[in-house]
Amino acid sequence: QKEVEQDPGPLSVPEGAIVSLNCTYSNSAFQYFMWYRQYSRKGPELLMYTYSSGNKEDGRFTAQVDKSSKYISLFIRDSQPSDSATYLCAMSGETSGSRLTFGEGTQLTVNP
Amino acid sequence: NAGVTQTPKFQVLKTGQSMTLQCAQDMNHNSMYWYRQDPGMGLRLIYYSASEGTTDKGEVPNGYNVSRLNKREFSLRLESAAPSQTSVYFCASRERGERTYNEQFFGPGTRLTVL
Numbered sequence: 001q002k003e004v005e006q007d008p009g010p011l012s013v014p015e016g017a018i019v020s021l022n023c024t025y026s027n028s029a030f031q032y033f034m035w036y037r038q039y040s041r042k043g044p045e046l047l048m049y050t051y052s053s054g055n056k057e058d059g060r061f062t063a064q065v066d067k068s069s070k071y072i073s074l075f076i077r078d079s080q081p082s083d084s085a086t087y088l089c090a091m092s093g094e095t096s097g098s099r100l101t102f103g104e105g106t107q108l109t110v111n112p
Numbered sequence: 113n114a115g116v117t118q119t120p121k122f123q124v125l126k127t128g129q130s131m132t133l134q135c136a137q138d139m140n141h142n143s144m145y146w147y148r149q150d151p152g153m154g155l156r157l158i159y160y161s162a163s164e165g166t167t168d169k170g171e172v173p174n175g176y177n178v179s180r181l182n183k184r185e186f187s188l189r190l191e192s193a194a195p196s197q198t199s200v201y202f203c204a205s206r207e208r209g210e211r212t213y214n215e216q217f218f219g220p221g222t223r224l225t226v227l
Contacts, residue, residue, distance in 0.1 A: 004154075006154075008152070041220075041221070042220060042221070043116070043202055043204075043218030043219050043220050043221055044155070044202070044218050045217075045218065046215045046216070049215075088154065088155065090155075099157055099160065099170070100157075100216065102154045102155040102156075103154055104152065104153065104154040105154055
C-alpha cells in the first residue's frame with residue numbers, strides 16, 4: 001500500500017466552480033504538507049505548504065490538514081481555466097534530512 | 113536566473129545503450145534530487161545529494177548511478193538502459209535548512225524512451 005494516496009482523476013469542472021482535491025496518508029511521522037502544481041510538460045512548482053494541522057489560505061487557494069484523520073485537502077475557489085493542471089500533494093517528516101513523499105497527482109481541467 | 117536546467121529535453125535509446133542526464137542549478141542550493149515520474153506511480157525519488165560530495169539512494173535506485181560534480185551540477189547515468197526506464201526524469205534542488213518544507217525547485221524534465 002502506498003504511503004500517500006491521491007485520486008488521479010481526471011476531474012473536470014466549469015469555470016467558477018469550487019474544486020476540492022484530497023490526499024490520505026498512512027505515516028504518522030509526516031509533519032509538513034505541501035501542494036505542488038504541474039502544468040502539462042513542465043516541472044512541478046510549489047503552490048502551498050502547511051505545518052502540522054490547521055488551515056492556510058492564499059488568495060483563491062485554501063489548504064487544510066487533519067492529522068487525526070490523516071487527510072489533507074486543497075480547495076480552489078472561483079476556479080479559472082488557468083488552474084487546469086495536475087496537482088500533487090507531498091509530505092515530509094520533521095527532520096531536515098526527511099525526503100518528500102508525493103501523491104500520484106490529480107489532473108484538473110477547468111472548462112470556460 | 114535560469115533556476116534548474118536539464119539536458120537533454122528528449123531522448124530515445126535502444127535497450128542496452130547508456131546515457132547521462134545532466135542537471136544544473138544556479139540558486140546556490142546545497143541539496144539536489146533526481147526523480148522519475150510515471151503514470152499511476154507519481155514522482156519517485158531515485159537518488160539525492162544532501163550536499164556537495166555526498167549522494168544517497170532513494171526509493172528506486174536500481175539501474176542508475178549519480179555524480180555530484182560540484183555544488184551546481186548533479187548528473188544521472190543509465191549504464192545499460194532497459195524499457196522499464198522509459199519515464200520522465202526531473203531534477204530538483206533546495207536550500208537545506210532546519211525546516212524540511214524548504215521549497216524544492218524542479219527542472220523542466222527529460223522525456224526518455226527506451227526501445
